[in-house]
Amino acid sequence: MGRAIELAIENVRSSRGGPFGAVVVKDGEIVAEAANSVTALNDPTAHAEILAIRNACAKLSTFELQGCELYTSCEPCPMCLGAIYWARPAAVYFGSTAADASRAGFDDSLIYREIPKPYSARKIPMQQLMGDEAQEAFRTWMLQPNKILY
Numbered sequence: 001m002g003r004a005i006e007l008a009i010e011n012v013r014s015s016r017g018g019p020f021g022a023v024v025v026k027d028g029e030i031v032a033e034a035a036n037s038v039t040a041l042n043d044p045t046a047h048a049e050i051l052a053i054r055n056a057c058a059k060l061s062t063f064e065l066q067g068c069e070l071y072t073s074c075e076p077c078p079m080c081l082g083a084i085y086w087a088r089p090a091a092v093y094f095g096s097t098a099a100d101a102s103r104a105g106f107d108d109s110l111i112y113r114e115i116p117k118p119y120s121a122r123k124i125p126m127q128q129l130m131g132d133e134a135q136e137a138f139r140t141w142m143l144q145p146n147k148i149l150y
Contacts, residue, residue: 001023001071001093001095002071003021003023003030003033003071003097004021004022004023004033004048004071004072004073005021005073005095006021007021007022007023007033007034007048007073008020008021008035008036008048008073008074008129009021009036010035011035011036016035016037016039016040016072017035017036017037017038017040017046018036018038018106019036019073019074020035020036020047020048020049020072020073020074021033021034021035021036021048021072021073022035022047022048022049022051022052022053022070022071022072022073023052023070023071023072024052024053024055024056024065024068024069024071024089025068025069025070025071026056026060026065026067026068026069027067031056031059031060031068032052032053032055032056032058032059033052033055034048034049034050034051034052034054034055035048035051036048037051041064042045044103045079047077047079047080048072048073049070049072049076049080049083049084050079050080050083051082052070052072053065053070053084053087054102056068057087061129063087063089063115064088065087065088065089065150066088066089066090067090067094067114068089068090069089069090070087070089070091070092070093071082071092071093071094072092072093072094072104073094073095073096074094074095074096074097074098074100074101075094075096075097075098075100075101076092076094077098077101077108077111078108078111078112078115086150106118110123114139
C-alpha cells in the first residue's frame with residue numbers, strides 16, 4: 001500500500017496526472033505498478049488501477065490476475081471496479097475512500113446514480129439499435145468449439 005500511495009503523491013508532484021497510484025502483487029512481489037495518466041495520455045480510461053492491471057496481465061501473460069492482490073491509493077471508481085472484477089484478483093486493498101476523493105474533486109456518485117436509470121433518462125442518453133442483429137455475435141460465440149472462456 002505504501003508504494004501505491006508513493007506513486008499517487010509522486011504523480012501529483014510531477015504534474016503527470018491525478019493523485020492515484022496502484023500496485024499489483026503476486027507471491028509478495030510487485031509485478032506491476034502505475035499512476036493515473038488520464039491527462040498525460042489524453043485517455044479517460046488511464047486510471048492507475050486500469051494501467052496496473054494491463055501491465056500485470058502483460059507481464060504475467062494472462063488475462064486474469066488470480067492469485068494476485070491489488071493495492072490502490074483510493075477506493076476504485078466504477079470503471080476500475082468493473083475492470084477489477086473482470087481481472088479477478090484474490091483481494092483489493094485501498095487507502096482513501098470514494099468520499100475522500102469526492103472532497104478532493106473526484107466525484108463518482110453521478111455514475112452510480114445513472115446506472116439504474118432508463119437508457120433515455122441518463123445524462124448521456126442511450127438507445128439500443130439492431131438488438132436482434134447484434135445477438136448473432138453471441139450465437140456465434142456459443143457455437144464456437146475452441147473459444148477461450150473468461
